[in-house]
Amino acid sequence: MIMAIIIGMAIVTMVPRFIPSFIMEKITLRPWLNRWLNAIPFAALGALVFPGIMSVIPDQPWIGLLGGIVATVIALFNLNVIFAVVGAILTVFLLTM
């Protein structure tokens, strides 16, 4: 029964992921639609970060926020993403010790 659930989950996850590969094969887009689709990564990144980041430590939203601020500051120095990740982990680790 659990395998049936897993296969059902796999199908409803996979189909929406691959349908666009066929859609984009068939159609060419007007420039304004291109600009819309090009903006999606940045909109998605925003939505994925906030407010989710406040639930890293569920009852202390400010810890997640501080980790995010540290990641932002590190990223502003043009360092590799890895440094932002490690810096944020260390920040949260020290704040929850």
Added chain:
Amino acid sequence: MESAETATNYRDEQSRVEAVKRGAVAGFPIVLGYLPIAIAYGVLAKQSGLTTFETTMMSVLVFAGAAQFMAANMIAQGALFLQIVIATFVLNFRHFVMSMSFMNKVRSLPLKWKFGLSIGLTDETFAVSSLNGEESKKKHGMYFFASLILVAYFSWVFGSFLGAMIGDALPATLSDSMGIALYAMFIGLLIPSVKKEWRVGVIALVAMSINYLLMEQISLDVGWAIVVSTILASLLGIGLLKEDES
């Protein structure tokens, strides 16, 4: 003539290997973020009554972190097949929107490659791939994306298996701290683009605000909230972005 041909082939061969290497390097931050979360998922799934095989197979077949956590919880609470499948569809529908954007960016690649890459799209592989979108115009660009996605995929599957095998082995404070990893990665991906083009930052901030309103104020399902805020905020791009931006 023959030696010139060999030289060309050799160069192509090299650049394919290079594309794989660069893809793996670009995917490495995802590995760092996935491993602790995958282990936590493995532990939770095992506690929810899944076998090690089922726990690992869910990662192999579904490859979607948030949905797998949710499913493990729902299985533990005795939810029905249809409830879990529908909830998964809602939570993962955002990948449709992301895939539309990414498939547009890599439209020059052959269909079979686009199909394969699209199946491996998660929030994380989408974000890193999109911000390296120019790779699709390079020779062997598909190897860059495939390598990036596979590195992330195997770390997710391996971490899940590890979590199911070893149980709760990471100290709680460490695994809690590592929960920030993927958020930090998203920020680390976003900031350089904002430095290059401030309008991109406006789009991200608007998406954050809409998402916050939808989730905290009207308690919309997190899956729909991300879909709606991503679509609405990216509409701003029509007026704000220039043609060549990707």
